[in-house]
Amino acid sequence: MKEDKEKHLEDVEQEKKQKQIDSELKENEDKSDESKPRKHGEILNEQLEEGKEVFNNSTGSILLCSFTAGLEIGFSYLLMCSVFTFFNGKVAEDTIFKLLTFVYPAGFIMVILGRSLLFTEQTSLLSLPVLNKKESVSSLLKLWGLVILGNLAGGWAMAALLIWIGPALGIFDLIAVEKISMHVTSFSPPVILVSAILAGWLMGLLSWLLSSAQETVSRILLIIMITGIMAFTSLHHSIVGNVEVFAGLLSSSKISFSDYLTFESLSLLGNAIGGVVFVALLKYRAFVYSVE
Incomplete structure (x- = not known):
């Protein structure tokens, strides 16, 4: 009986705190002058509302938008292979990989400004309604699953198309495909995981920064800055990497299905950890502590 009473009091206290947080968020609806920097609470409130909108979309809409993102991100890969082939033999290979930084953001600009659903951009965004107790963990995992499936399927389709059309047009060869795939998968599993956590952290920050x-x-410059950091430092992004490694799997004997599966599972896990822990959780808790 005593334990039930204590649990009831605890639940009441938690409910009271949640109402206080929601009330504070409501007061932070964006009514500020565009010439002034936005407050933490205003950005958090907008991110929460965007996350809720995605949860309310139909399954078909989510799959189609995420499939579109998987296709569109492939244009980064098209440019990367083209740049690699153009400079191959003219400059050192490690220099070529640094030059890819200049074209890597292209697909991200198309996806983000076009409002398609990219897993790494949506990871922290979709976690916020769960942290705010408006959605369940199971509904979040289901939504993540749909977005990942759409992103991967779009990437598979784009990879298959590009390894045919690239050589057919003479804009890149399969050597570029193989080299890029091997570059992505050449690291040990722990390195890929931690690298992907950093990439997920950056992508979560990008979503946050775009709200300000x-x-x-300004939005294009932010996308170029964040994705440029990822490209120059070779951090592992699960959705671009899906196209890179799957294309290698289809066209090169040096990339095995095990290589693809290891890379994709570790990069998805790392990206999710980076976005949820280092962006969504920290940003949300910082706001909650200010309220309490």
């Missing part, structure tokens, strides 16, 4: 940027030019 109003102009299209």
